[in-house]
Amino acid sequence: MCYVPDMGNVTSIYIFPAFVFAKCCIAASKLPHYGSYMAEMTQERLSSEIEARRDQLIALTQDLIRIPTLNPPGLNYREICAFLAERLAKSGFSVEMVRAEGAPADSAKHPRWNLIARHEGANPGECVHFNSHHDVVEVGHGWTVDPFGGEVKDGRVYGRGACDMKGGLAASIIAAEAFIAACPDYRGAIEISATADEESGGYGGVAYLAEKGYFSPDRVQHVIIPEPLNKDRICLGHRGVWWAEIETKGRIAHGSMPFLGDCAVRHMGAVLEEMEATLFPLLATKRTAMPVVPEGAKQSTMNINAIHGGEPEQDPDYTGLPAPCVPDRCRITLDRRFLIEEDIAEVKAEVTALMERVKAQRPSFDYEIRDLFEVQPTMTDQDAPVVRTVTQAIQQVLDTVPEYVVSPGTYDQKHIDRIGRLKNCIAYGPGILDLAHQPDEWVGIDDMVDSAKVMALTLAALLSP
Ligand SMILES: [Zn+2]
Numbered sequence: 001m002c003y004v005p006d007m008g009n010v011t012s013i014y015i016f017p018a019f020v021f022a023k024c025c026i027a028a029s030k031l032p033h034y035g036s037y038m039a040e041m042t043q044e045r046l047s048s049e050i051e052a053r054r055d056q057l058i059a060l061t062q063d064l065i066r067i068p069t070l071n072p073p074g075l076n077y078r079e080i081c082a083f084l085a086e087r088l089a090k091s092g093f094s095v096e097m098v099r100a101e102g103a104p105a106d107s108a109k110h111p112r113w114n115l116i117a118r119h120e121g122a123n124p125g126e127c128v129h130f131n132s133h134h135d136v137v138e139v140g141h142g143w144t145v146d147p148f149g150g151e152v153k154d155g156r157v158y159g160r161g162a163c164d165m166k167g168g169l170a171a172s173i174i175a176a177e178a179f180i181a182a183c184p185d186y187r188g189a190i191e192i193s194a195t196a197d198e199e200s201g202g203y204g205g206v207a208y209l210a211e212k213g214y215f216s217p218d219r220v221q222h223v224i225i226p227e228p229l230n231k232d233r234i235c236l237g238h239r240g241v242w243w244a245e246i247e248t249k250g251r252i253a254h255g256s257m258p259f260l261g262d263c264a265v266r267h268m269g270a271v272l273e274e275m276e277a278t279l280f281p282l283l284a285t286k287r288t289a290m291p292v293v294p295e296g297a298k299q300s301t302m303n304i305n306a307i308h309g310g311e312p313e314q315d316p317d318y319t320g321l322p323a324p325c326v327p328d329r330c331r332i333t334l335d336r337r338f339l340i341e342e343d344i345a346e347v348k349a350e351v352t353a354l355m356e357r358v359k360a361q362r363p364s365f366d367y368e369i370r371d372l373f374e375v376q377p378t379m380t381d382q383d384a385p386v387v388r389t390v391t392q393a394i395q396q397v398l399d400t401v402p403e404y405v406v407s408p409g410t411y412d413q414k415h416i417d418r419i420g421r422l423k424n425c426i427a428y429g430p431g432i433l434d435l436a437h438q439p440d441e442w443v444g445i446d447d448m449v450d451s452a453k454v455m456a457l458t459l460a461a462l463l464s465p
Contacts, residue, residue: 062150112204125188133198167443168226168429175455215420228431237379261326
């Protein structure tokens with residue numbers, strides 16, 4: 001339901017409901033002193049508050065899945081933000097909807113809306129922020145359930161975005177509501193954001209908000225991103241990315257007399273051969289100390305995303321018939337993932353050096369390298385307060401020592417680190433990473449409940465009065 005009838009050009013909306021604290025706070029507890037009677041009591045109380053909300057957690061996840069926030073093109077962003085705003089306002093949060101006006105892909109047809117909700121404790125203190133992206137990737141083929149039905153079956157909720165990451169978003173909301181109910185006189189603040197476009201780089205979402213100061217260290221001190229990294233793992237960061245396009249240049253001529261032209265596709269063949277002979281073996285020797293999962297991503301990697309030479313297939317007049325021409329252009333797109341130990345300038349220099357080696361062997365060879373996109377690697381220190389606190393909470397709730405991991409691909413932590421300058425940030429949430437973007441995506445209900453308990457206990461540890 002949309003509670004704002006018409007937003008027109010308004011880019012920011014504030015709602016300040018009265019705070020209503022339904023229950024009394026439990027006695028002050030200091031969670032870091034584990035084993036104490038008070039800590040146990042806190043855990044039990046939070047646990048039962050969350051168990052009591054199990055049905056709400058399922059229903060909220062279903063409601064979120066039923067708003068198809070497909071990206072591209074960026075559908076229903078305003079609807080999902082308005083839905084969450086209404087929900088969180090009822091729980092005592094002040095809510096703000098922010099449109100990333102002017103950000104890449106923001107348009108009148110597909111505006112990039114974000115929601116930021118904040119709940120103030122009884123006394124000043126630190127702010128814990130849960131950031132989830134609300135967009136989901138395309139449906140794809142192979143589904144046996146309705147991708148936007150939110151079907152519940154065998155202890156799982158199914159749908160596009162169930163695992164990545166509407167289940168995590170729902171878990172963080174339930175965790176915050178349960179904690180506030182158990183401990184209304186907490187100190188500090190809790191923020192929950194639902195942001196746009198993570199799946200396409202986060203420029204209309206976290207990057208925009210970070211530039212506006214929403215993730216500045218004087219406003220927010222701890223950030224948890226409930227991406228689906230499994231409930232017993234803490235993700236400290238991600239590798240870097242460099243996307244680039246390489247074009248080889250030739251000269252057009254009649255295809256029956258190729259000796260009169262210069263074939264750009266053959267030049268590209270020489271480039272690919274040189275990559276196989278020297279670059280891929282070099283990348284395999286570059287290993288990282290980052291705990292990247294899976295194992296194969298513990299080294300530098302490179303994917304060749306696309307290759308095209310000859311007639312442009314995107315041309316609306318393209319017939320598919322062969323052209324009697326020597327191709328004068330050939331392009332490939334590179335997706336190079338690099339390690340925290342590498343410098344991006346060195347990553348680019350390796351490719352330039354390779355192109356120069358090819359050039360030295362081919363008299364007429366010429367080329368161009370164009371940067372498309374880059375992301376620096378990021379990794380939060382294992383001693384950071386949010387890492388230590390979530391570690392203890394996982395040990396308490398799941399009775400296991402969490403695994404520290406680093407993601408092979410990137411997520412919004414890059415913007416929080418680079419633009420927001422906030423280092424105390426991790427990804428922690430329910431859901432199995434491998435299920436993200438797959439057909440029949442699901443999130444386990446018990447996993448959501450368990451990770452909500454971990455999140456609530458984290459709040460108790462960081463914000464106890
Ligand atoms: Zn995600």
